[in-house]
Amino acid sequence: MGIWQSIKMALRSIQSNKLRSALTMLGMIIGVSSVIVLVSIAQGSAQNVTSRINQLGTNLLTINTFGTDLALTEDKINELSKLNGVKAISPVVSGRVNVKKDKTASQVSVTGTNAAYSDVRDTKVKQGRFITDLDIEYRQKIAVIGSETASTLFGAENPVGQYIQIEGTSFKVVGVLASKGSSMGQGGDNTIIVPLSTGQRLVKSTTINQVYLQGKSEDQMDVVMNEVKLALAGMYPNKSDSYSVTNQKDLMDTMSSVTNTMTMMLGGIAGISLLVGGIGIMNIMLVSVSERTKEIGIRKAIGAKRRDVLLQFLIEAVVLSGVGGLIGILAGVGLGKMLSSLFSLTVSFTSSVMIGSFLFSLVVGVIFGVFPANKASKLNPIQALRYE
Incomplete structure (x- = not known):
């Protein structure tokens, strides 16, 4: 059986259980939108902090x-x-x-x-x-x-x-x-x-x-800072505790480190919801395998190979996670813009975050779809036909 036929059968199966499919995708929608919103808010905060520091002066x-x-x-x-x-x-x-x-x-x-x-x-x-x-x-x-x-x-x-x-x-x-x-x-x-x-x-x-x-130049600031310290040491010998030289770049680097850590932490927290959504997909797919045991037995009895059954159920899982991921991107952008206008937050949307969260949702769909798909492909045709 061809790949396109497998995709059509997977889509037909999803359409026949619209409510269950929607609830299954909800986990991915929440996960992807959470990643986009939280990471975008963190990146926006980082840009805001950088802008505030730059307002103190450049170099x-x-x-x-x-x-x-x-x-x-x-x-x-x-x-x-x-x-x-x-x-x-x-x-x-x-x-x-x-x-x-x-x-x-x-x-x-x-x-x-x-x-x-x-x-x-x-x-x-x-x-x-x-x-x-x-x-x-x-x-x-x-x-x-x-x-x-x-x-x-x-x-x-x-x-x-x-x-x-x-x-x-x-x-x-x-x-x-x-x-x-x-x-x-x-x-x-x-x-x-x-x-x-x-x-x-x-x-x-x-x-x-x-x-x-x-x-x-920003690239020369460390050198300039050392020269200033040497000059001050000559002006005020043995009084290094009585003066200080502060580099704005050091402040910028420190704040960037903090905001990067915050971005990773928020992204990790949101990523957990994607994993939860993946577990939801696996559970629904296992239920689907149980419900369609006779169908699988008939298909294998008339010549369907294990690869065909495996591919059909795997495609169903990927479609559920992929569609959920696309809706999650739209929901995340919309929610981010709404939060930005309501609470005057700086939200920075980047294509890399959107593409990354979508690809991650696809990977989750594949990983959590493999087990039920593999279980379906291993069913014995005779036992499957006699299944009540």
């Missing part, structure tokens, strides 16, 4: 010193900026200040820095401009405010060109930052950025204990 090193005696002076900052592989460097001073516009008052974080901060920390300006080196040189009382601060103080008005009171001193708003949201616990929208010289007056400190450094 970023953060240098912190502790104590006024280890302050990063202008000479030391210039020395660090001349290291090989360094693209830009941005010293910062920060604190909390009281801001007022007419009758609206708020307390926000203030950052005093230079013009390079915009590139180093990947800070985009939505309206107006960013601070310049001339603003620092002339100690200009200008401010670039975050989108949340702009909304709080000005509502729907355009803040650019207007004035705000920072700690009782009038500052002209020259720019509004594009929204960045909260990145790794750091709010980027409720903030004010001012020239470094002006910021030092606002926080009442000329001490610089933090510098952001941007490398020219």
Whole structure:
């Protein structure tokens, strides 16, 4: 008997027991859709975390010193900026200040820095401009405010060109930052950025204990980090515990490791439901063998070979798992999109996950269909015909 005839007979058998076939496929549908939804949510979370880290800046090193005696002076900052592989460097001073516009008052974080901060920390300006080196040189009382601060103080008005009171001193708003949201616990929208010289007056400190450094290439960041550590060791001999150098790439690698583990764990949990669905297929196929014992006996009596019977039941199992897998893919994509819209989740669908889960459902169908198919093919024709 040909392969196409075996497929037709298998499909006819499935159609004759629609409810039982549907319930059998339900296990595969749930299993495949669970794999797609859980893995897609995990991958979406990983992309979201990566995006949040990138919002802190690209190719970023953060240098912190502790104590006024280890302050990063202008000479030391210039020395660090001349290291090989360094693209830009941005010293910062920060604190909390009281801001007022007419009758609206708020307390926000203030950052005093230079013009390079915009590139180093990947800070985009939505309206107006960013601070310049001339603003620092002339100690200009200008401010670039975050989108949340702009909304709080000005509502729907355009803040650019207007004035705000920072700690009782009038500052002209020259720019509004594009929204960045909260990145790794750091709010980027409720903030004010001012020239470094002006910021030092606002926080009442000329001490610089933090510098952001941007490398020219991601591939060179480890080398740049080593050079920075060597430079700091020369600046502060025998005081390695009094400063730190943090590589954003290390943070990225750590978070990637965590999210990959989470993805594998969720995929494994969902995969268990596929195995359960496979067991359901095996049980139904065993019942089908028992119900169709006489049919098998008749077929073998009129010349059907063991291979034909084995192939028929194996095809039935594969069709059940395959159709269940296809429906599961559609259900998984639909459920994922629904969860994304309802709970504002980042869901990332990939063809590899869909194809992998479908192929896995086919493999499960073959594995759990072999035993009942083999049992059916071994039936003795005479005993099968006498079976009640």
